Amino acid sequence: MNSRVAAHALDGVEIFHDLEPAERAKLAAELDTLNLQRGEALVRQGEAADALYVVVTGRFAITIEGRAQMIAEVGAGQPIGEIAFLAGGTRTATVTALRDSVVLRLGRSEFEALSAKSPGIWRTLTLTLARRVAEANASKAQLPDPRPRTITIIPAGAGQVPDGFVDRLADVFRRRQQRTLLVQAHAAKGVLPLNTPLGSAEATRALNALEGGYDYVLFEADRELTAWSEKAIRQANLVLAVGLHASDPASNPLERLARELLPAEAQRLVLLHPTRTPIAGTARWLEGRRLAMHHHVALDQPGDMERLYRFINGTALGLVACGGGAYCSAHIGLYKAMTQAGLSFDILGGTSGGGAMTAAFAMGTHPDDVDRAIHDIFVTNKAMRRYTWPRYSLLDHTHFDRQLANHYAGVDIEDLWIPYFAVSTNLSSHDLHRHRRGDLWAAVRSTGSIPVLLPPYYTEDGHMLVDGAIMDNVPVGVMHELKSGPNVVISFAVPKLERFAVDYRALPGRNHLLKRLVMPFPRSQLPPAPGMGTVLMRSLMANRQDFERHLRPEDLLLVPPFPKDMGILDWHRHTELMDATYRWGLREMARLKAERHPVIAAAPAG
Numbered sequence: 001m002n003s004r005v006a007a008h009a010l011d012g013v014e015i016f017h018d019l020e021p022a023e024r025a026k027l028a029a030e031l032d033t034l035n036l037q038r039g040e041a042l043v044r045q046g047e048a049a050d051a052l053y054v055v056v057t058g059r060f061a062i063t064i065e066g067r068a069q070m071i072a073e074v075g076a077g078q079p080i081g082e083i084a085f086l087a088g089g090t091r092t093a094t095v096t097a098l099r100d101s102v103v104l105r106l107g108r109s110e111f112e113a114l115s116a117k118s119p120g121i122w123r124t125l126t127l128t129l130a131r132r133v134a135e136a137n138a139s140k141a142q143l144p145d146p147r148p149r150t151i152t153i154i155p156a157g158a159g160q161v162p163d164g165f166v167d168r169l170a171d172v173f174r175r176r177q178q179r180t181l182l183v184q185a186h187a188a189k190g191v192l193p194l195n196t197p198l199g200s201a202e203a204t205r206a207l208n209a210l211e212g213g214y215d216y217v218l219f220e221a222d223r224e225l226t227a228w229s230e231k232a233i234r235q236a237n238l239v240l241a242v243g244l245h246a247s248d249p250a251s252n253p254l255e256r257l258a259r260e261l262l263p264a265e266a267q268r269l270v271l272l273h274p275t276r277t278p279i280a281g282t283a284r285w286l287e288g289r290r291l292a293m294h295h296h297v298a299l300d301q302p303g304d305m306e307r308l309y310r311f312i313n314g315t316a317l318g319l320v321a322c323g324g325g326a327y328c329s330a331h332i333g334l335y336k337a338m339t340q341a342g343l344s345f346d347i348l349g350g351t352s353g354g355g356a357m358t359a360a361f362a363m364g365t366h367p368d369d370v371d372r373a374i375h376d377i378f379v380t381n382k383a384m385r386r387y388t389w390p391r392y393s394l395l396d397h398t399h400f401d402r403q404l405a406n407h408y409a410g411v412d413i414e415d416l417w418i419p420y421f422a423v424s425t426n427l428s429s430h431d432l433h434r435h436r437r438g439d440l441w442a443a444v445r446s447t448g449s450i451p452v453l454l455p456p457y458y459t460e461d462g463h464m465l466v467d468g469a470i471m472d473n474v475p476v477g478v479m480h481e482l483k484s485g486p487n488v489v490i491s492f493a494v495p496k497l498e499r500f501a502v503d504y505r506a507l508p509g510r511n512h513l514l515k516r517l518v519m520p521f522p523r524s525q526l527p528p529a530p531g532m533g534t535v536l537m538r539s540l541m542a543n544r545q546d547f548e549r550h551l552r553p554e555d556l557l558l559v560p561p562f563p564k565d566m567g568i569l570d571w572h573r574h575t576e577l578m579d580a581t582y583r584w585g586l587r588e589m590a591r592l593k594a595e596r597h598p599v600i601a602a603a604p605a606g
Contacts, residue, residue, distance in 0.1 A: 026118060030110040035201045036097040038234040038261050042080060045094045049084035050108045057208035058101020059149075059237070062093045073098070076208065085111075099150065100204040100234045147314045147484075148237030148266070149211050152219040154229070154254040156243030156269055157285070162299075165242060165272070166220045172309045173216055181210060184220045188228050198231045207235050225253040233258050238266050238312065245271040245296070249285040264290035270308060273298045279415040286414060286437065293482065296417050304417075307346050314484035316346035317599070319361075320476045322547075323352025323448070323469040324492040326567070329374060329574040330560045330581040331357040334490060336367035337585025341593070341600070347419040347483060351468040351475050354490070355422035355447035359408060359440055362420040371578050377403040378571035384453070392455040400454060401445065408441040416440070421482065422447040423468035423475045427456065432471050433463070434478060474547035476555065486554040486599050491547065493559050502527055556592070556599045560584055 061070040173180040219232040297304040310316040348358040383403040388396040424446040426433040435443035446457040446465040
């Protein structure tokens with residue numbers, strides 16, 4: 001790169017603004033040009049800070065050891081490593097190319113020699129850097145933009161991307177007022193200077209420069225692993241592997257290259273269906289693939305393509321449902337009110353009873369039918385009232401399991417049209433277990449496995465799972481791990497100051513208790529203390545406020561009221577609670593709409 005081009009590149013870098021033009025020209029003359037391929041580390045945490053870099057074209061991720069997500073993203077015109085370079089020391093982070101990129105490098109020896117000749121350069125840069133650090137410390141750090149600016153579409157499996165899919169996806173972006181450029185495989189050369197090799201720095205600069213005029217750039221790869229396909233994958237912030245669900249799922253060379261170059265969070269699988277019918281067999285597609293998420297799209301349902309767009313755009317709407325025993329019937333009324341108000345959820349998840357309710361919603365079950373299922377499970381068949389010899393639990397889990405199976409068996413999570421998750425507490429690893437694949441019944445059974453009342457659920461690989469409320473009763477943090485964008489978060493406010501008029505010394509011992517239970521008339525003389533089930537459920541909900549630290553400004557928190565005399569195990573009052581929270585939810589939706597709350601204002605009309 002000649003010195004004139006390098007000097008022009010420095011003009012847009014903030015820390016060089018205060019230099020005189022002649023000083024910038026001297027600095028530019030000492031710069032070297034480096035071409036980096038996607039995935040290549042520019043600097044590594046702990047290394048000596050022996051150079052300063054300026055991004056000409058491309059994007060870089062800044063990561064720190066011990067953190068799973070990148071802490072920042074750097075693009076064209078921004079410096080890299082300037083603080084450690086000017087202050088002296090070692091690198092505090094690792095910087096990795098997110099796509100093929102071009103940078104300018106200024107080595108320490110060259111900079112020190114130049115500063116000896118022109119001391120004003122060093123003095124100006126240190127003053128500018130000190131001001132920049134002070135301004136950064138005075139303001140909050142900004143999270144990197146989660147939206148992928150460049151998206152590459154490749155075929156998934158042994159088939160091909162159906163004709164017209166890429167055009168339809170681009171049309172969705174444009175209808176949403178996004179400036180979108182579609183670069184199809186047959187026209188790829190048209191966006192490059194004449195006779196420019198795809199592997200050259202000139203091609204990298206030209207493709208990176210496309211972002212300047214568009215919100216999104218969509219690259220369509222060739223059907224085979226050609227030079228263009230490889231370049232398009234290297235340029236991508238996100239790769240969409242698209243295929244027909246009914247076709248052969250064996251991965252192809254393009255998918256294998258994407259898996260080699262991109263992290264799992266930068267890859268999504270899109271499975272296409274002619275129409276909306278029950279899905280089966282998605283597990284064969286997920287075997288061996290590392291993905292952020294997979295999406296089912298019915299080609300005759302425009303809403304499915306819109307949902308895919310929202311996940312890409314970072315505006316997918318989630319529903320997070322908490323646990324709470326019989327109080328969870330409130331989820332039914334709220335869901336009914338919200339969907340009637342026009343909210344359409346893109347992903348659902350929850351803990352314990354909330355995980356069971358959202359599982360039913362993800363299956364497409366109408367709220368009134370969910371209410372009838374609650375009556376069938378807990379009232380008609382008394383799923384939580386059949387006791388057993390207390391060797392493994394107090395309740396007969398075989399009876400409980402049969403009632404759940406009547407409504408959840410035979411469905412795998414990955415076959416749901418709407419993405420779903422539940423969380424349980426893993427007592428084998430002392431960690432939170434995220435259910436995103438496999439038997440839906442097992443996920444519902446695990447997330448609501450109340451210790452002592454029910455035995456743990458044991459996985460095939462030997463993990464012991466119990467109720468997720470022990471560790472995360474309102475799993476909004478898990479939802480944020482899965483996607484960007486707003487969420488409706490439902491939490492229950494159990495009375496904090498509830499007192500119990502119980503004389504502890506009056507609690508009977510074993511012999512007295514057995515006598516009173518055998519003799520029907522004195523039974524009323526038992527102290528009015530809560531039973532084991534109530535104590536356990538209240539214990540599980542004790543950490544319900546911890547979730548608030550995960551809430552983001554775009555999230556909407558709903559805390560419905562309950563009848564004051566309703567207990568946490570009063571399942572027989574499910575319809576009463578559903579109706580009450582439905583009416584409250586309608587009023588709340590109307591109020592939020594009048595206030596133009598972002599979540600409600602963004603909902604489709606109807």
